[in-house]
Amino acid sequence: MGIMFSNKCELAIKAILYLSVLDKDNKVSAKALSDQIGIMKDYASKVLQELVVAGLICSKQGVHGGFYLDKNLEDILLIDIIRTVDGNGLFENCVLGFPGCGSCEDCPVHDKWGGIRAQIEDMLSTRSLADLKPKTVKKLLEMILGEGIKVPSWGCQG
Amino acid sequence: MGIMFSNKCELAIKAILYLSVLDKDNKVSAKALSDQIGIMKDYASKVLQELVVAGLICSKQGVHGGFYLDKNLEDILLIDIIRTVDGNGLFENCVLGFPGCGSCEDCPVHDKWGGIRAQIEDMLSTRSLADLKPKTVKKLLEMILGEGIKVPSWGCQG
DNA sequence: TGAATAAAAGACTTTTTTGTCCTCTTTTTA
DNA sequence: TAAAAAGAGGACAAAAAAGTCTTTTATTCA
Numbered sequence: 001m002g003i004m005f006s007n008k009c010e011l012a013i014k015a016i017l018y019l020s021v022l023d024k025d026n027k028v029s030a031k032a033l034s035d036q037i038g039i040m041k042d043y044a045s046k047v048l049q050e051l052v053v054a055g056l057i058c059s060k061q062g063v064h065g066g067f068y069l070d071k072n073l074e075d076i077l078l079i080d081i082i083r084t085v086d087g088n089g090l091f092e093n094c095v096l097g098f099p100g101c102g103s104c105e106d107c108p109v110h111d112k113w114g115g116i117r118a119q120i121e122d123m124l125s126t127r128s129l130a131d132l133k134p135k136t137v138k139k140l141l142e143m144i145l146g147e148g149i150k151v152p153s154w155g156c157q158g
Numbered sequence: 159m160g161i162m163f164s165n166k167c168e169l170a171i172k173a174i175l176y177l178s179v180l181d182k183d184n185k186v187s188a189k190a191l192s193d194q195i196g197i198m199k200d201y202a203s204k205v206l207q208e209l210v211v212a213g214l215i216c217s218k219q220g221v222h223g224g225f226y227l228d229k230n231l232e233d234i235l236l237i238d239i240i241r242t243v244d245g246n247g248l249f250e251n252c253v254l255g256f257p258g259c260g261s262c263e264d265c266p267v268h269d270k271w272g273g274i275r276a277q278i279e280d281m282l283s284t285r286s287l288a289d290l291k292p293k294t295v296k297k298l299l300e301m302i303l304g305e306g307i308k309v310p311s312w313g314c315q316g
Numbered sequence: 317t318g319a320a321t322a323a324a325a326g327a328c329t330t331t332t333t334t335g336t337c338c339t340c341t342t343t344t345t346a
Numbered sequence: 347t348a349a350a351a352a353g354a355g356g357a358c359a360a361a362a363a364a365g366t367c368t369t370t371t372a373t374t375c376a
Contacts, residue, residue, distance in 0.1 A: 001333090006333080007333080007334070008333080008334080040334090040335065040336090042335065042336050042337075043334070043335050043336080046334095046335085046336095060342090060343080061341070061342040061343060062341090062342050062343025062344055063342095063343055063344040063345070064343080064344065064345095065342080065343065065344090
């Protein structure tokens with residue numbers, strides 16, 4: 001388990017972010033994808049297949065087949081991935097696990113959590129993969145090139 | 159798994175909140191506690207024991223024994239429970255699961271997440287169990303009395 | 317002192333999540 | 347058309363988390 005999303009969901013996010021930086025007609029195999037971003041090939045295949053079934057990504061069998069994004073990056077939000085893989089609990093359930101923690105029966109941290117949850121939802125839904133792309137490219141390059149290697153010209157100064 | 163904390167951690171939070179509304183010398187058995195707040199008795203015993211070992215709560219064996227809080231409520235913070243049961247990952251790891259997501263190698267949502275995380279930390283650490291007590295009493299009463307029963311005089315108006 | 321109560325301790329089982337492997341089908345290209 | 351590449355699908359295995367049960371130890375009280 002990650003800190004807020006399941007491992008499976010984190011894998012899905014990484015995979016889709018990776019697809020988002022490729023050219024639209026550039027399919028990538030589960031093997032190549034998992035080699036690049038350091039996730040397990042077999043499990044990645046499983047998760048990618050689920051994402052295809054869910055309609056988040058597309059796939060094509062055979063030589064030169066692979067996974068790819070069919071939609072415009074403007075139309076894909078991180079929250080779609082979260083909802084598909086992990087469900088809607090983050091946006092519905094009580095953060096302390098109290099049952100029926102709604103407007104009336106508030107848990108002790110309900111007042112604060114409402115605002116925080118709204119910000120999380122905002123973080124995941126107001127910017128599309130297109131908006132995230134510059135940072136995604138940078139992060140993925142850093143991951144792929146490794147920690148020791150500096151990204152030329154626009155590398156970290158701090 | 160809850161939405162942000164493990165089931166075990168949620169159980170621990172509920173149990174300690176329950177202890178926080180009792181008189182200081184009022185010990186409660188695992189059975190009574192779990193009956194009241196609707197958690198499983200045997201698993202609760204396990205978790206309560208861990209909390210004793212961790213020094214968060216106290217216990218006493220034998221007739222009229224049970225679990226209780228030894229410290230002042232002002233000195234107990236929710237974040238202590240989180241850190242003890244679930245560790246420090248929520249405050250250290252990347253929300254998208256990217257490795258080494260620090261000041262330099264930022265993930266695509268890093269800018270937003272930093273502020274959100276700070277608010278979560280604030281929510282869990284700036285108010286003690288003493289501050290939370292009024293809401294805790296209300297919430298626990300609602301849980302114990304059940305949904306159909308209205309809490310007299312200070313019940314929900316909305 | 318013996319019975320009852322309640323935590324401590326640990327073994328054990330079940331469920332969920334994660335991860336692996338194998339075979340089948342589709343697609344392309346030589 | 348055969349070989350190779352790559353996803354689809356399903357069975358299976360391992361690990362982690364959650365949950366159950368039994369025995370032992372400590373404490374109180376009649």
